[in-house]
Amino acid sequence: MNSQSSPSLRQALTPSDNDSSPERKALLAEIDASCRRPVLFMFANGLLWLMAGTALALLTSYKMHSPNFLADWSWLTFGRVRPAHLNTMVYGFASQVAIGVAIWLMCRLGRVPFMQGGLVVGATIFWNIGVTVGIVGILAGDSTSIEWLEMPGYAAYILFIAYALIAIWAIIAFRFRRERHLYVSQWYLLAALFWFPWLYSAANMMLVIDPVRGTVQGAVNWWFAHNVLGLWFTPIGLAAIYYFIPKVIGRPIHSYFLSTLGFWSLALFYNWAGIHHLIGGPMPAWLITVSVVASMMMIIPVVTVAINHHMTMVGHFKKLKYSPTLRFIVFGAMSYTVVSLQGSSMAIRSLNEVTHFTHYTIAHAHLGVYAFFTMVMFGSMYYIVPRLALREWPSARLISIHFWTTALGILLYVVPLSVGGVLQGLAMNNPDIPFLKTVELTKPYLVTRTFAGILMTVGHTVFAVNFVWILARRRKAYQPPVPFIAAGLQQEAGAQLGKDI
Amino acid sequence: MNPPSNPPPAPKLDPHEDHELHDVMQIHTAILRREKAEPQEGLEPMPIWLAALFGALLLWGGYYLGRYNGGFKALVFDEKSSGLPIMAAKPPGSVDMVVLGKRTYTAMCAPCHQETGLGLPGQFPPLAGSDWVNTAGHARLVRIVLNGLTGPMEVNGQPFNNSMPPWRDSITDEQVAAVLTYVRQSWGNKAPGVPIDDVKVIRDKTKERANQPWTADLLKATPESE
């Protein structure tokens, strides 16, 4: 791996068209135009689900410490609202926005316009019908009670068909790419687009449509649920990070070798880690041990990717001040490192003995899906939307509020709840403490979580407002880019801004 | 730039937007102009310490998998062994009766009679200061635990009318003795403890009742000492 010895590799890694010629700009404009309708449509629907999911989240959180709130209608009982929240966020918001980002990245990196935008808009409508049917099904009492797969079978069919109709076009964009060199983001995207339908269909086949017997269901359940995060959200999140950091700061990613090692070790290990959710449970010892080992092996891709991202950023941290994209993306990238190393540690049997069955796990899950993945998606949308809507973000202040409420919100969510979870676990493992005490001692942390939720709700609302505003704004010949700094500093940073958003 | 050999097909834009095309390109250029080139990859080598760390991890993983695989058998759940577990013969006297009594009470009794022994007014009778608990003999209490009790009764002058389930098939003689001793000596109760052997005797004596609960009248009819 000597960097001097490989001029041919250097040549192979350089895109053939990285110049600023008018032809190239025209191609980019053409690609953006082709993505405009399907991707914006996905983002808009995703944001609708984000707002619905946020409302469900607040309700769930509030019910956890005030169980009498809205308890008399079966549709809103805790055990239905909670899975409704999870499924809204996972399938309505996160997956939909992820597909939008994936399509745009695929086209940009392959230098090829998106085909069949209209058809994909139709398929997206179908997807949203599927999510609606699924959520209503859960609230009505048709939940499968299989974690991460609660949507009833009839909704799962709709989702799968809709997904196939959408993803096929992203893969076609990959197949007919004009740039032969495959950038690291494309590896992750191709993998995620292929892995998800396999996971989703296999899990539905083996758990909902024709269930396997006994605890094999547990193994399939956690193979699936863990991999929704590991092989669906994570690769798309990493693809976005790998694209936007070098894109925004204008510098190559640190090391191709680290990229390669990071990708293949993730592909190799992540998918074996899921059964660590059942440590101590009725699973053969070997199955759990295999997952514990795989979880620890995840340190390899995580550390590799962290170094790769950090070394790319080094010397450019000042740009976090000007670019909302970069700010969200870097926050997400750092969270990815933290949450992954935390996840590996939670698979160690002696730590798991304490944290299993507690709020610590819930905090961990939100650190992954929100602080890492959702923040990366927010950052990506800040970059992509102006290029598709052909307008600048109308309000820098709203972007700033969005960042700080969500960033502080998720910290206020995760840190106290993790502490509460550990205390809960320690108390639970002491048989001389009555169980009810383990419930009571967590209450302050649950109340804190509700406050954190309110902060994040403010952030989401502000983002939605900015999003509607940018779409509704009258298109002018040219609008100056919105500076992403405190209002008073705008002038000073003006020159910088023109380049870096 | 190398133009692709096949010229790309003209972008299929929405026909309604065609009249905007010129304008759009102009605006878009402003956004695109400040955009940096598409990302590419650098060629920094992998640090050697990273390779060492990964080597160490792989070694650990191999060791752990070899050590804790339970022989890769379906029915081995204990990662430290590779065969079926051996029946644990409890050595006599290994159980601390005080601890056993308290834990059994917390698990089985406290939901109704509460951690405080005060019960729930009108629902579940109190054990603390109860005239049923603070008695010289304990046979009646053993009978209640083994078979349960249903129908109207009076505790400390308060009427109750509820059902206590039988515990005959759920807890051992040791547990019955321990929990009754705990109940008779907690919350200010000061009655003598209950020996395990007495529980055995009564369990045998009442075998034919199976799981049929007592009524208060039936219990009052049997002498307290038997």
Place this chain on the structure above:
Amino acid sequence: MKYGPLLFLGIFLTLASSWVGLTVIPQMQFGGLQTTKIEETGRDYPLNTWGAASKGRELYRANGCIYCHSQQVRPQGFGADIERGWGTRRSVSRDYLYDKPVFLGTMRTGPDLTNIGQRQPSVDWHLSHLYDPQITSKGSTMPPYRFLFEQRKIGAKPSPDALKLTGEFATPPGYEIVPTENAKDLVAYLLSLRADAALLEAPLGK
């Protein structure tokens, strides 16, 4: 990297490996596990749930009880499940042969329910607790399931099923709270939960 097909092959093989390793092999290894005869009682174990209990099982599923209650006892020496009286032995695969889906759960906001039918067999207690957990367990964060009960005017004769509510939980005079069939089914299911038979692979106390 330039070669799409090669990349795709790697992507395919990695997921295929864990799909086989974590789902197909377990299915082959213990997907066909059979019931066993318990020596002392001569009965098969486990038994399928039927009747009211199996209807109650559907309510357990529909109302998401798994989000707060696990159904798995960890072994002696790992956590304090056995010391807490949640079971007399660890849970093993055979305990779940008839469960579709399995309600293993991953959260214990509330206590484990593997053996709730053995630990808490009182129907009255469960009904009061479901109607309002504060009656029996003050300070609990479990939601009330009043939608499984019916408040109605006392007719010519009070219902024998009516809950005995006093103090702050008392019903207005002339009214009574009666469990619906759903409430009774759910309790029947809870009372059917019992996994304390000694098995070859899971002797008591381990």
